[in-house]
Amino acid sequence: MEPFKNLLVGLDTSELDPTLVKYASFLVDHTSAEKVTFVNIIRNLNIPKEVKKEFPDIIENAISERKNKIKEVVRANFQPKKKVKVTYLVKKGQPPMLLELAEKAKTDLIIIGQKKTLPGTGVTTVRLARRASCNLLIVPENAEPKVDKFLVPIDFSNYSKLALEQTIDFAVRTGGKGEIICQNVYSVPTGYHYTGKSFEDFAEIMKKNAKEAFDKFFKKINPRGIKITDVYSLDTNDNLASDIYDLAAEVKPDVIIIGAKGRTAAAALFLGSLAEKMVHDNMKDPLLIVRFKGKNAGLIETLREI
Template identity: 55%
Template sequence: MYQIKKIIVCLDQTEMDKTLVKFAAFIAKGNQSKKIYFTNVIRNLAIPKDILAEFPNLIRNMVEERKNQMKQVVEENFDPDLKVSSTFVVKEGQLSKKVLKLANEKSVDMILVGRKTSIPGSGVVSQRLARRASCSLLIVPENAKPKIKKILVPSDFSDYSKDALEEAIEITEKNEGKSEIICQNVYAVPSGYHFTGKSYEEFSQIMLKNAEVNYKKFIRKIDTKAIKIQPLYTKDEDDDPVVDIIQKAQEIKADIIIIGAKGRTAATALFIGSMAERLIQMNDKVPLLVTRPKGKNAGIIEYILEI
């Protein structure tokens, strides 16, 4: 996986900003990041022309004021000992488009956005960013704490699950092996199991053994760097694996969930997978990292920005 040297942090002048700045500092410290773009997008600066003619410096002063407010939040919540270059960016327009354009222009490695539940404000369009960004996306719930003692990696043993697990291994390696990685596979008993002459319990055991065999094949393809991975098998009782993932994350007190974006080529870049989509929608308690190898959306990003 690639190094996280450049980061975009999406701020919106709510209490969420403090949490995001703390997470940015945490990530920058662990990755020796070089550059952070603290970004705020104003939805609409529609000011009548006659007003602008009378007050020609109005927009410039508004933007400068917004930057100063961002700088204050960063000064109060960012580790002053970290030697990271910071730039404060204020844009007008649609948030996702402006952030995507900045990420593309600056070739950033990760975007940080907030996930709100009680704090006022609309927040950011996380799903659009997850689908369209050419880098990884970290979605941080309000009041989350930046730590990585336990990492949950949901896996269906696919290539994009491999990307996510490799990211977890790299994070753990940077954390001197102190993080615990749990690789969760959610399996289900097919509705037609009774045609086999097996009971529900018997076929459940067959599906479990199949998952265990597939995990062994899957893990052999990955350089674990001598880091212990704990496999976890969860039987899906309600035909909704996303609920099982979220429940397990909360049960084990996971500090982060890591999933891989499904699109691995330019043709599939807009598809992050149904499980990833629903995790973004439903999970509001645990930080969620959607990994994408840098540049996978290159070649279509310019087209997207024109939509």
């Protein structure tokens, strides 16, 4: 289990902030969290020298005002059942600075929002999804913090194992009544027809192979009394993200959890344009990306590639 002791919540003073703060409160109660840092990055503070000379306190006052604003939102929505250290951090700069702040604070989990109807874009969310060097929870608008059902896409790698074990641990901490659905997306390889088999016949062969791989994979897992169901999805459009969201639309999970290798997710979920598709196109459920600590790109490399 990779503990979530140090949480960082990215706020932007929009209507999405209360949702993120409520999620932080919920996670404090059901993880090993000890500290929560609420962060806001102020853009557009490039004030001419002449203006700053005439109004020397203008930046300090802007930061103070912004900090008071996020404190109000936190006071109204952050009500965990246990005590944790709470800090507020307001900085001038651009949203990608969140990565640097998270690195300096040795953050275990970043919580950010994904907008659909509210003002703002998802560019920062995509960058963080690709480049964050710690666990990342992306919460869409109007999501409610509950954990009755989890969807965990797996490819039988160690990163999938991490995601499933994290999910089991979280399910246990939240009462042990949640259901975990493990999804494996399999495909029919190019050239199958040279075997003399039809597409349908070879699809069944691949599905059988996937089930055998799951049985072998599952022997390494301790379900700890949690109900776990395996589901197999045939990929027919070479788009893993859409296969996951198709199942999500059917089973309606409270959160999707994937294991990521460094800055890229298992089963190529976060390679190239798939990152944007996963976050932008159909995202209706919270998405938690979990990573092994200490197996990520360095901060300098990460910032260079943003």
